[in-house]
Amino acid sequence: MPNVATLATLRTFVDERDWDQFHSPENLAKSISIEAAELLELYQWNQEPDQERVEEELADVLTYCVHLASKLGVDIDEIILSKLEKTRMKYPAELARGRMTKYTDLQP
Amino acid sequence: MPNVATLATLRTFVDERDWDQFHSPENLAKSISIEAAELLELYQWNQEPDQERVEEELADVLTYCVHLASKLGVDIDEIILSKLEKTRMKYPAELARGRMTKYTDLQP
Amino acid sequence: MPNVATLATLRTFVDERDWDQFHSPENLAKSISIEAAELLELYQWNQEPDQERVEEELADVLTYCVHLASKLGVDIDEIILSKLEKTRMKYPAELARGRMTKYTDLQP
Amino acid sequence: MPNVATLATLRTFVDERDWDQFHSPENLAKSISIEAAELLELYQWNQEPDQERVEEELADVLTYCVHLASKLGVDIDEIILSKLEKTRMKYPAELARGRMTKYTDLQP
Numbered sequence: 247m248p249n250v251a252t253l254a255t256l257r258t259f260v261d262e263r264d265w266d267q268f269h270s271p272e273n274l275a276k277s278i279s280i281e282a283a284e285l286l287e288l289y290q291w292n293q294e295p296d297q298e299r300v301e302e303e304l305a306d307v308l309t310y311c312v313h314l315a316s317k318l319g320v321d322i323d324e325i326i327l328s329k330l331e332k333t334r335m336k337y338p339a340e341l342a343r344g345r346m347t348k349y350t351d352l353q354p
Numbered sequence: 355m356p357n358v359a360t361l362a363t364l365r366t367f368v369d370e371r372d373w374d375q376f377h378s379p380e381n382l383a384k385s386i387s388i389e390a391a392e393l394l395e396l397y398q399w400n401q402e403p404d405q406e407r408v409e410e411e412l413a414d415v416l417t418y419c420v421h422l423a424s425k426l427g428v429d430i431d432e433i434i435l436s437k438l439e440k441t442r443m444k445y446p447a448e449l450a451r452g453r454m455t456k457y458t459d460l461q462p
Numbered sequence: 463m464p465n466v467a468t469l470a471t472l473r474t475f476v477d478e479r480d481w482d483q484f485h486s487p488e489n490l491a492k493s494i495s496i497e498a499a500e501l502l503e504l505y506q507w508n509q510e511p512d513q514e515r516v517e518e519e520l521a522d523v524l525t526y527c528v529h530l531a532s533k534l535g536v537d538i539d540e541i542i543l544s545k546l547e548k549t550r551m552k553y554p555a556e557l558a559r560g561r562m563t564k565y566t567d568l569q570p
Numbered sequence: 571m572p573n574v575a576t577l578a579t580l581r582t583f584v585d586e587r588d589w590d591q592f593h594s595p596e597n598l599a600k601s602i603s604i605e606a607a608e609l610l611e612l613y614q615w616n617q618e619p620d621q622e623r624v625e626e627e628l629a630d631v632l633t634y635c636v637h638l639a640s641k642l643g644v645d646i647d648e649i650i651l652s653k654l655e656k657t658r659m660k661y662p663a664e665l666a667r668g669r670m671t672k673y674t675d676l677q678p
Contacts (some may be wrong), residue, residue, distance in 0.1 A: 261440075
C-alpha cells in the first residue's frame with residue numbers, strides 16, 4: 247500500500263524535482279500535520295464539505311505518509327497491522343463494544 | 355492501498371467493536387489531525403526519535419485515513435494519483451527543481 | 463496580555479530550567495500545534511469533555527503562544543487587534559452576518 | 571489577558587456578525603488546531619519565515635483561544651498560572667535543567 251505503481255510514480259515525481267533533500271522525517275511529520283489540518287478545515291464550520299476537496303486533502307495527507315514510510319523503510323500494510331494488534335489488546339471487543347472510552351478507563 | 359486483506363482486517367476490527375457509529379467523516383478528520391500531532395510530538399525536541407514509536411504513530415494516522423477513504427467510498431491509489439496530476443501542473447519540474455517555493459511564487 | 467506578572471513568572475520558569483535554548487520559533491510553532499491537538503483530542507468523541515482538562519490544554523496552547531510572541535518581540539494585544547482589522551475588511555458585518563462563508567465567496 | 575479593551579473589541583466583532591452561534595467549544599478547538607497548523611506551515615520548509623505572516627497566524631491562534639476561554643468562563647492568566655504550577659511539580663528545575671526529557675523519564 248499503495249500499490250507498486252503508485253509508489254514508483256510518487257518517487258519519480260520527487261526525483262524529477264530534486265525534492266528528496268527537503269524530505270527529512272521531521273519535515274514530513276510537520277507536513278502531515280499541516281495537511282491534516284487542511285483536511286480538518288473543510289469540516290471547520292460544515293459537516294458536509296465538497297467531496298472533491300476532501301479527496302484532495304486526504305490525498306495530501308496520504309502522500310506525505312507514503313513519503314515518510316518510504317524514508318523509514320517500512321511497509322505501510324505491515325505497520326498498520328502491527329499497530330492494530332496492539333490496539334486489539336488495549337480494546338478487547340467485549341469491553342470496548344459501542345463506546346469510545348479510553349483504554350485506561352475500560353473496566354473489565 | 356492498503357491491500358485487500360489489510361482493509362478487511364481493519365473493517366472487521368471496527369465491526370467487532372461497533373465503532374462505525376463514531377466514524378463520521380468529521381470525527382475521522384479530527385482523528386487524523388490528532389494522530390498527526392502525536393507523530394509530530396516525537397519530533398518536538400528531537401530529530402531522531404525512536405523508530406518503533408514513529409511507526410506506531412504513522413500507522414495511527416494511516417488507519418484513520420483508510421477509514422475516511424472507506425467512508426467516502428474512494429480508492430486510495432486513485433486519489434493520490436489524481437491529486438498528483440494537479441500538483442504536477444502547479445509545480446513543473448523545470449521550475450520547481452531543488453526549491454520549495456510555493457507554486458504561486460514560481461516564476462517561469 | 464497576559465499581564466506583566468504572568469509574563470515574568472513564565473520567563474523565570476524557563477530561565478530556571480535553561481530551556482530558552484530549545485525555544486526556537488520553529489519549535490514553538492510545532493509545540494503550539496501539538497498542544498492544540500491535545501486540546502482537540504478532548505473533543506474527539508465527546509462534545510462535553512471535563513472542564514479542568516480543557517483549561518489545562520488551553521493553557522498549554524496559550525503558554526507556547528506567549529513564548530513565541532516573546533521570542534518575536536511582539537505584544538499579544540497588538541497583533542490580535544492588528545489582525546482583527548484585516549479580518550474586518552474581509553468580513554463586513556452586513557455581508558458576513560450569521561454565516562461562515564469564506565470571504566472569497568462572500569457576495570456583496 | 572488580553573486586556574479588557576481587546577476582549578471587548580473581539581466580543582463586539584463577533585456580535586456584529588452574529589457568529590457566536592458557530593462558536594461551540596468543539597468548533598473553537600478545531601479552529602485553534604487549524605490556525606496552529608497555518609502557523610506551522612510558515613515553518614514547513616523554512617526556519618525564517620516572514621515576520622508579518624507569523625504575527626498574523628499567531629494572532630489567529632490567540633483569537634480563537636480567547637474565544638474559547640471566554641466561552642468556558644475562565645481567565646487566561648489564571649489558567650496559565652494554574653497549569654504552570656502543575657508543570658513545575660513535574661519538572662523540578664534541578665532535574666529538568668538544560669534538557670527536554672519527558673517528566674516520566676526524569677530521574678531524581
